[in-house]
Amino acid sequence: MNPDKRIAPSILSADFGQLAQQVRMVEEAGADMIHVDVMDGHFVPNITIGPVVIQWIRSHSRLPFDVHLMIENADDYIPAFVKAGANMISVHFEACRHLNRTLNLIHSLNCKAGVVLNPASPVELLEDAFPDIDYVLLMSVNPGFGGQKFLSHVFRKVEKLRFMRAQLSMSFAIEIDGGITIQNLRDAVVAGADWIVAGSSIFGNENPPDAVRRMKEILKEFTIV
Numbered sequence: 527m528n529p530d531k532r533i534a535p536s537i538l539s540a541d542f543g544q545l546a547q548q549v550r551m552v553e554e555a556g557a558d559m560i561h562v563d564v565m566d567g568h569f570v571p572n573i574t575i576g577p578v579v580i581q582w583i584r585s586h587s588r589l590p591f592d593v594h595l596m597i598e599n600a601d602d603y604i605p606a607f608v609k610a611g612a613n614m615i616s617v618h619f620e621a622c623r624h625l626n627r628t629l630n631l632i633h634s635l636n637c638k639a640g641v642v643l644n645p646a647s648p649v650e651l652l653e654d655a656f657p658d659i660d661y662v663l664l665m666s667v668n669p670g671f672g673g674q675k676f677l678s679h680v681f682r683k684v685e686k687l688r689f690m691r692a693q694l695s696m697s698f699a700i701e702i703d704g705g706i707t708i709q710n711l712r713d714a715v716v717a718g719a720d721w722i723v724a725g726s727s728i729f730g731n732e733n734p735p736d737a738v739r740r741m742k743e744i745l746k747e748f749t750i751v
Contacts, residue, residue, distance in 0.1 A: 529661075529699035529720040531745040532558035533738060534592050536703070537583075538574065539725035545579075546586040552728065555735035556742045559590040559614075561703070561723045564607070566597040569621050570669045577603075577610035584611030592723075594642060594703070596669050597621065601628055608635040616640030616663050616701075619651055629658040640701070644669065645677050649687045659698050661721065662687060667704030676705025681717045688718030708740055715748050 535557050540548040549560055562580060567573040580591060590613040597603065600617045607615060615632050619641050622628050632639035640661040641652055645668060652662060664687065666680040680702065687700055702714050703723035711722060724741065731737040 529697065531715065531748055532721040533741045533745065534559045534561040534701075534721055534723045535728045535734075535738065536561040536563060536723050536725035537729075538563040539729040541729070546583055548729065548734070549583050549587045549589075551735055552738050553587050553589050555738035557589060557738050559592045559721075560587060561725075562591055562593045562612075564593060564595050564597060565669075569598045569618065570596045577606040580607065580612060581610040590614060592616070592701075592721075594663065596642075601631055604628070604631055605635060608632075608637050612637060614638040614640060614661070616642050616661070618642045618644070618669075619647060620644055625655055626658055629655065633658070642669075643683075645680055645704075649683050649690065653690070656690075656694060656696055656698065661699035661701050663701040663703055663723075664719075665704050666702055666706070669704075676707075676710060680704075681713060684714065684717040684719050708737070708744075711741055711744050712747070715745065 535552040563574055565572045565574040591611055592614045593607050593612040594616050598621055604615060615637050617628055629639040638660040640663050641659050642663040644665050664680055664683055666677050699720045700718055701721035702719040706714060706722055706724045707727040728734050728737045
């Protein structure tokens with residue numbers, strides 16, 4: 527069975543001066559989860575937020591928090607992010623020396639575990655880890671900054687990953703993040719994406735709730751009743 531379709535607004539593109547209000551706004555518009563990008567300035571060339579910010583906004587939303595760790599030495603920080611309110615944590619294949627151990631750590635804390643692949647990393651790298659993965663996040667931009675142009679070759683990776691999932695009779699979700707807009711959302715889902723992360727196309731829109739609602743309407747086209 528394929529996972530359900532979800533919209534995950536990324537707060538990387540939100541107004542941090544009104545972060546609680548922005549989170550509540552997209553939740554009320556029908557968002558399915560909140561995507562939180564954590565960057566350390568080492569693995570990627572940017573620094574964003576830590577557990578304290580997640581803890582602060584946790585009380586303002588009932589949605590699952592999808593925390594994407596773009597950091598080195600993730601094992602040292604995962605417990606703090608779970609304690610702060612993360613429901614799902616994804617780590618980069620490229621940054622994890624012992625991937626299965628990291629995934630087992632996340633699961634031991636009653637959290638969903640995902641693995642992220644950069645645009646140039648092939649999906650075949652994850653085959654041995656599939657049994658320990660709840661979701662795979664495919665980056666469709668090079669990680670580090672919001673508002674980048676979508677890399678179209680990632681659609682082929684989505685298709686290949688969907689095919690591998692079916693061949694192996696597995697049920698992990700396929701998530702895509704980077705440059706997703708109203709215009710290419712449908713193509714992403716057709717390729718096989720289940721969960722859609724959108725930052726600038728939601729929070730950079732003059733009407734963010736309307737952007738969420740329009741994206742949800744597209745996802746309904748692919749919902750099996």
